[in-house]
Amino acid sequence: MRLGFDVGGTKTDAVVVAPGGEIVARIRRPTGWGPGVVVSTILDLVAELTDTVGIASSDVESIGIGMPGQVAPGSAVITHAVNLGVDELDLGAAIGAVLGVPVRAENDVKAAAVGAYALHGNDPGSAGTMAYLNLGTGIAAGFVKDGKLWRGARGTAGEVGHISVDPHGPLCKCGQHGCIEAFCGGGAIAERWGREALLPVLDMFDAADAGDSEALALRGGLAYGVASAIRVIILSGGVESVVLGGGVTALGDRMLSLVIDDLNASAAASPFMRSLQLAERVSLLPPGSPAAALGAALVGATTTEQEAVVHG
Incomplete structure (x- = not known):
């Protein structure tokens, strides 16, 4: 199973994607402000998603996170996500290290x-x-x-x-x-x-x-x-x-x-x-489409080196 998160300025859209690419669960929650709140929102959603589909966090193969801002090359570090109150946030350390799951990040539009x-x-x-x-x-x-x-x-x-x-x-x-x-x-x-x-x-x-x-x-x-x-x-x-x-x-x-x-x-x-x-x-796109969260999950499953992208 792969998890994907579209972290926006007001809400976070989260999905569980099965090996065949189909979305098997989806949850949306308010995001909050600041790096600490962003991280806790994602961790809480990981627990909620895995509980919903009846799996352990150890069954999660990868996590992909889409956010506005800049994605550092080859890392899960987000910088300049001003709409979230985030100057710099290492999602690999804050999420991946805690859960023991590989984490990759991408700019939200690219995801x-x-x-x-x-x-x-x-x-x-x-x-x-x-x-x-x-x-x-x-x-x-x-x-x-x-x-x-x-x-x-x-x-x-x-x-x-x-x-x-x-x-x-x-x-x-x-x-x-x-x-x-x-x-x-x-x-x-x-x-x-x-x-x-x-x-x-x-x-x-x-x-x-x-x-x-x-x-x-x-x-x-x-x-x-x-x-x-x-x-x-x-x-x-x-x-x-x-x-x-x-x-x-x-x-x-x-x-x-x-x-x-x-x-x-x-x-x-x-x-x-x-x-x-x-x-x-x-x-x-149909209203309420899960495209960004799904794309984040697919990005999380890849080994493609990330590149720095800024959106105005």
Whole structure:
């Protein structure tokens, strides 16, 4: 049995994966703040998961943990996970040494890419290549070929959020204008929307449906940003399909339909873009998908050397 953990800023999603790759148990719990609380959350979930499936911790073959931040090469050390209050945390020492189980770590978006491929990468026509585009507070992607991550020469493959697609577009926190993340990142949209709301992106969509001109402009920019990311990913990475996930995709077809409209508009204007059939190569992860936790479990079972990856 392999355990996988997707440790997010508010919740931790944990799964038990059988040797055949199927998920046999899944539990979600609040994460908490700080390295000590993160570690205790994972250890408590290990005990709960093993009890649920009726195995001892000694029966666990490996543990994989996906977290936001940087993963040190060849280790289970997480650094700069600012949304969790973690500056540096050696998960191998804190988890693996306690349980006597090998632990591997991966950036959460990269882990989700592996899981998304496992769930959807074998669809007809996938040709073994897929990109996972995470639409959350920030924007980042992961590339997978035949089930294996492709990180690029310096571990930056998939860092599409800070590609500028409009030099006259909104100012991004990175200092450029018109970055993809400035158009469609949840954090950037919330800041530009500037109105009190529990879910700013949803609030903006609702206002756009009511005809609010500012909301309509932001919503159009979001669709343009996501469509631009898809175009960049397919044109530069050559993947067969792009799977969208992350908090912004909770909007479902309300968001996807606008992205498809943007892709179709570019196809109508260009025979070359039309030949790529981009709109047919995009799909959404189902709400509540265990992709990130599953991917972490699969990463934990590998012996592939980890590389440093930072997501903005």
